[in-house]
Amino acid sequence: MSGFSAPHCGSLRASDEGRELELYGWVARRRDHGGLIFIDLRDRWGAIQVVFNPAHAPQAHTNASDLRSEYVVRVEGKVARRRPGAENPRMPTGEVEVVASDLEVISVAKTPPFAIEDDVEADEATRLKYRYLDIRRPKLTHNLELRHRVVQAIHRYMDAHEFMEVETPMLLKGTPEGSRDFIVPSRLHPGEFFALPQSPQQLKQLLMVAGIGRYYQIARCLRDEDLRADRVVEITQLDVEMAFCTEEDVFELIEGLWAKVWKDVLGIDIPTPFRRIDMRESLLKYGTDKPDLRFDLEIADVSDALRETGATVLRGALDAGGVVRCFAVPGGKDMSRRELDDLAVLARGAGAKGLAWAPGPLDRHLSEGEMAAIKSAAGAGADDIVLLVADRRRKAETVMGLLRREIARRRKLVRHGEWNFLWVYPMYLFEEDDLGNLTYGHHPFTSPWPEDMALLAERPYDVRARAYDCVLNGVEISGGSIRIHDRELQERVFGILGMDEERIGTQFGHLLDAFEYGVPPHGGIAAGIDRLMMAIVETDNIRDVVAFPKTQSHQDLMLGAPSSVDPKQLEELHIQVIPPEKPS
RNA sequence: GGUCCCGUGGUGUAGCCUGGCCAAACACGCGGCCCUGUCAAGGCCGAGAACGCCGGUUCGAAUCCGGUCGGGACCGCCA
Structure with missing residues (x-):
């Protein structure tokens, strides 16, 4: 049969x-x-x-x-x-x-633990344990099929543009940079470890030195970090690197790619080129570096109008060097106190000290002029309510971005069916980390804008980077940069980042050495296929587009992984397990 | 590392705030019988949970408290 x-x-x-x-x-x-x-x-x-x-x-x-x-x-x-x-x-x-x-x-079949239907949502743990049944649901089958078609369209497009698919190793050298590595013990070198790739970043740059010119790969990348609704441990990314290119070449290539994918897979024509937005403008207006433009709710800064305000909650943040940001909720006058308190809980959960709204309890502390300035900055009409957050700049941005998304979701302001592609560009070379130290914005190989080179020493934070993210409907679907291809400049940037020579040598020596053997200017981009699929199928849960996802605590409930291994295996690897200390 | 939500039959929920009337309700599913045009088929009958786990409070706990395990959302983190 x-x-x-x-x-x-x-x-x-x-x-x-x-x-x-x-x-x-x-x-x-x-x-x-x-x-x-x-x-x-x-x-x-x-x-x-x-x-x-x-x-x-x-x-x-x-x-x-x-x-x-x-x-x-x-x-x-x-x-x-x-x-x-x-x-x-x-x-x-x-x-x-x-x-x-x-x-x-x-x-024959046992009665399944949950109905194989699209609209029945069983407990997440049960679904993951019986993932092979969950995948039988037409919706999930369909998502996987769409994913397949997207990947096939990508291969066709990249091949048509003369990109060469090159595989890079899974066992690499660990780096303290970026995210936490998954490490693999070496049997033949006791006490030494490989790292699984977070991305083939350095290898693809070396392929440019090798003269490949146009490289791509649909690569697995692994990052040992805490999970979110839009994050998995093992991501799949379209990795691209090209020689003798500028950002405009990358934009054109990727715009064409998405246009091709949308046409082939969804039958939809998407207009190109995509609009561009400066990173700082995005953070100000949308409270995020990946804005969703399917709804408006534009954020405004009202710090200057409130410098002298009598509202102490706002004044305190401003005096401490913070900012006040706000946006208007259309028709928000009808929001109940309970609803607003709910939002305040959300804001505090995200680390804000609180949430203010106008009109609201704060009114009597605000002068008429201040109130007018707030309303005008937020563009609030008579039926609107303005939400305000006062905090350190980065915190205020995070919280406003969160509230903006939440309001759009709750009040159904998202225009579904729109495909809002955009480039966040330019970005900035350096950022301030939590301790107030200077760190890189994208990654340390990113090229500064030539015009901004003079600022490197004096005002590093104002140096623009030749880095870009492509964002679709609030999802960061790809990001990349034009790289530094000059050994001296690369060393200078490493130096600004506070790396000493020895560390530069052991971590990046091979790359710097390679740059001495004839290096083309190059740049590239990496596109997260999982997140791309999230946008395409309009889900906010990455598990809807991955065949065998893990839980938030990195477990595979179907396989029962991770699990302990035979002591003999450990012995062979010269590894001893130190059990975690148990609180008594 | 932190904050928050959830955990009741196979599944989804109700009950929990205001402990006893709850060996726990409803829907779907499941089993049996009836039924020749349905497609969430229909009708009748029936089985199925001591309420994640451990401990505490109480005369009495699904309900209150503490811990723990599991799932999820978010902040940090993720170049």
Whole structure:
């Protein structure tokens, strides 16, 4: 028996009428009328109704009464148009049905722990444990299929543009830079470790020195960091590097790529070029470096108007060198105190000292002029309410960004169906970390703007970077930069970042050495396929686009990983486990 | 590292604030019977949870308290 080349359940149409066939699939649903029995038979392509008629095939009908959900069966029969009035317009196969003449149960099934349907949401842990059942849900199957088609479109496009796919090693050298490495012990070198790639960053630059010129790879990258709704441990990224290019070449390539993907996969024409927004403008107006422009709610700075205010909660933050930011909620006058308190809880949860609103309890501490300035800056109308946060700049931005998204979600201000691509560009070479120290904004190989070179020593924070992020509907789908290709400049930047020569040598010596053997100017970009898919299927949960995701605590509930290993294996690796201290 | 939410039959919820009327309700699913055109099929009958786990308070706890485990959201972190 081979059903491999049998027709697909979900692919049958009116044009197949009269066809004698064998079908293989899972029983999605059974409707037993005593006389007639209907089943919906499901496979990856969809579902088709099969009808068992005792008058037509008594044995098949008898067998069919034993069918249960998720049994795997083989059906022999004939495709027939449904009788008039019995068509089901909600099913793509709804004009026809298969009249069964024979039925074979290939495999029986226990009752699944949750219904294999799109609208039934079971407990997350249960779904992850039985991921193979969750994937049977048409929605998830569809998402994985879309992902496949996106990746195929990417391959076609990159190949057409003469990019060469090159594989890079999984076992690399660890770096203290960036995110935490996953490390792999070396059996042959006791006490030494490989690191799994966070990205093939240095290797792709070395491929440019190697003269490959146009490189791409759909690569796995692993980062041992805490998870979020839009983060997984193992991400898949389209990694691209190109020689002799400028940012404009990268923009054009990637705009063309997304246009191609949208056209091929979704049949949608997206306009190019994408709009561009300065990183600082984005942080100010949208409170994030990945703004979602499917809704408005623009944030304004009202610090200057409130320098002398009597409202101490605002004044305190300003006197401490902070800022006051605000935005208007259209029609927000109707928000209840409870709703506003809810938002305040959210704001405090994100680290804000509090949330103010106007009109609100703060009114009596604000002068008429101050109130007018707030309303005007926020663009508030008579029915609107203005939300205000006073804090350190970065905190205020984070909180306002969070509130902006929350308000849009709650008040349904998101214009679904819009594809708002944009470039965040330029970005800035350096940022201040939590301790007030200077650190890199993108990564230490990013080239400064030539015009800003003079500022490197005096005002490093104002040095623009030749770095860019591509953002779609609030999701950062790719980011990259033009790299430094000059050994001296690279060393200078490392120096500004506070790295000493020895560290530069051990961490980046190979790259700097390579730059002495003829290096082309180069740059590139990496696109997160998981997040891209999130935007395409409009989900805010990355698990909807990954076949086998892990939990927030990095566990695979289906495989039971991680798990302990045989002591012999550890011995071979010269590894001793120190159990965590247990609080008594 | 931190904050918050959730954990009741196979699944989703109700009950928990205001302890006893809760060996716990409802829907779906599941099992049986009836039913020849349904497609969330329908009708009738039935089984199924001592309320994540441990401890405490109390005459009495699903309900209150502490801890713990698991899931999730967020801040930090993620170049």
